[in-house]
Amino acid sequence: MSTPPLTGDLSPAEFRTAAHAAIEWIAEYLESSGQYPVRSRVRPGDIREALPPSPPVRGEPLEAMLRDFISTIVPGITHWNHPAFFAYFANSGAYPGILGELLAAGLNANGMLWITSPAVTELEQVTLDWLRQLMGLGDGWFGEITDTASVSTFYALAAARERTGLDVRSKGMAARSDLPRLRVYCSEHAHSSIDKAVIALGLGHDNLVKIATDTQFRLRADALEAALAADVAAGYRPMAVVPCVGTTGMTSIDPVPEVVRTARRFGCWVHVDAAYAGVAAIVPELRYVLDGVDGADSLVVNPHKWLFTPMDCSVLYTRDPQSLKQAFALLPEYLVTATTSETVNLMDYGIQLGRRFRSLKLWMVLRAYGRDGLAERIRHQCELAREFAGMVHFEGGWELMAPVTLSLVCFRRVPPGADEAAIAGLNARIMERVNARGAVYLSHTKLGEQYTLRLAIGNIRTDRQHIALAWRELRAAAAEIEGGA
Known part of the structure; x- marks a missing residue:
């Protein structure tokens, strides 16, 4: 069987079909990203082992790549676009910015x-x-x-x-x-x-x-x-x-x-x-x-x-x-x-x-939300941080570790009579248990020598139910660990 002659890129029709499917997947993903475990649950090497060790000899259809993306790649993603991603400095790719990135890739300037x-x-x-x-x-x-x-x-x-x-x-x-x-x-x-x-x-x-x-x-x-x-x-x-x-x-x-x-x-x-x-x-x-x-x-x-x-x-x-x-x-x-x-x-x-062409996505974000829309969203996230800080402040056995200036809260669990080593160990275990469950994702730092949990709000889709969820997860993990579970 002879190999057909090479004729350049894939057909526009094939690209259109796959691109429409990809856009539909992205829209559905962003609409329902809260259903995913925030932190990837794969083990080291899982993704590599799931992929062929050698490149394909003949080209494969884009449809097959999208299927493999969903079945093999997505499980290896820690979802920064998840509304309960609170680690590091939480971020998000909003719709206008994603559109700008797509157009920039198409132009390839x-x-x-x-x-x-x-x-x-x-x-x-x-x-x-x-x-x-x-x-x-x-x-x-x-x-x-x-x-x-x-x-x-x-x-x-x-x-x-x-x-x-x-x-x-x-x-x-x-x-x-x-x-x-x-x-x-x-x-x-x-x-x-x-x-x-x-x-x-x-x-x-x-x-x-x-x-x-x-x-x-x-x-x-x-x-x-x-x-x-x-x-x-x-x-x-x-x-x-x-x-x-x-x-x-x-x-x-x-x-x-x-x-x-x-x-x-x-x-x-x-x-x-x-x-x-x-x-x-x-x-x-x-x-x-x-x-x-x-x-x-x-x-x-x-x-x-x-x-x-x-x-x-x-x-x-x-x-x-x-x-x-x-x-x-x-x-x-x-x-x-x-x-x-x-x-x-x-x-x-x-x-x-x-x-x-990075400016295209930023230009589209600034235009889509405008000064007032951007200010409203940032202001709301600062309010959410203060609300979470209030939950910590008024709950016995927890303490705030730094002033809440913007949208980050630094805090920790402090059982009565525990020394610094015990407090650090307990908070590390609380964080790991919460993160392993997959409903929310947190990170930590050290302030001086004091182990400190961090909850950073920055995702455009984060709202009150997500910080309430984080607080429930933290309290439940602390109760289980201190209860010997």
Whole structure:
């Protein structure tokens, strides 16, 4: 039997049939995602073992792939789109963002240069300016979309290093007797992406200085000033300070205005990590979370965390795009065009050459809900967090571990007379039992040395019945464990 000649892609009819089926599945999934166990129940290796060890010799129909997706892949998914997903920073992919992602995939545009797809560059600039206005920031910010806050922070600190004037771009950092030891400063509760950026930029992890916090887990400006002064006296060169607006562990908000004033006296770049909490400023009464940020040099916010935009979509803003461009811009001959000197070419502002059309999904989310709709949803989720905190506060044997500033609640079970080791063990068992049941999903952190449970609200479909469910599951698990079950 002869093999028919290759004729290019699949037929449009086959694609239409499969695409309609996929859209129907997604719509039904999002409508009924609460029926799934939140955390995947597969064991390590289950998915791999269920898949053929070798690729197919002949092409297979899309219909078969969709069947296998449902039967084999979906059981291996922990459902971040589940309304009772409360771990880490809960997020969600809302309908308009999903539609934007689909259209971007269909276009398959590469926005490395303006000319390679003018709409990719210009829609990104317009959309990020809309977001800036929604958050109440002043003029003068340049924005670009990256994949995650880890990359946004890396870029910001690369720009900070470039602005030192030490010509690291050309001469590097190795074997340079003229190069002082550069230092970066952040809260002891700052995200690990700052550690990774310092390591990747060749500054050395020892040169990331963690600053002590106050009783509400906020960076102490006096401790920062003391550390900066001591390092200057010891011959170090302070390079950057990274205050947080919404730390990962407990969403504490560092005193950005004081940090900016202190950092300026020592010539430091200020990068504000507002990956989770920055978009809360869309709510008029929460706009204070970005107080002082207009005095900083850069800022990261993640629409894929709390702005209902599908992964991945992080936004880096800077008031000094020239330093950012100076750190990364490179123009080989094969990328020279008649417009390269006259337009913004997004490839100049990071290590990526190829850039996909991420702004389309964010643009569609902002348009679909508008300022008032976004504010209403964020406000509601903060109210849900306060309601859950009230449940914890008024129940004997449980305690809140940090102020509830936004939509995260930190808490734990505390039996009478138990020591810290026993409390930590009990709460770890409670969390594991709750998560194993599959109705809700939580994560934990440590505040100081105290093991702490976290309930983070961020899914667009989460409502009161879901936090009530989480509380029932927690209380039931605690009762079973303490009762010996």
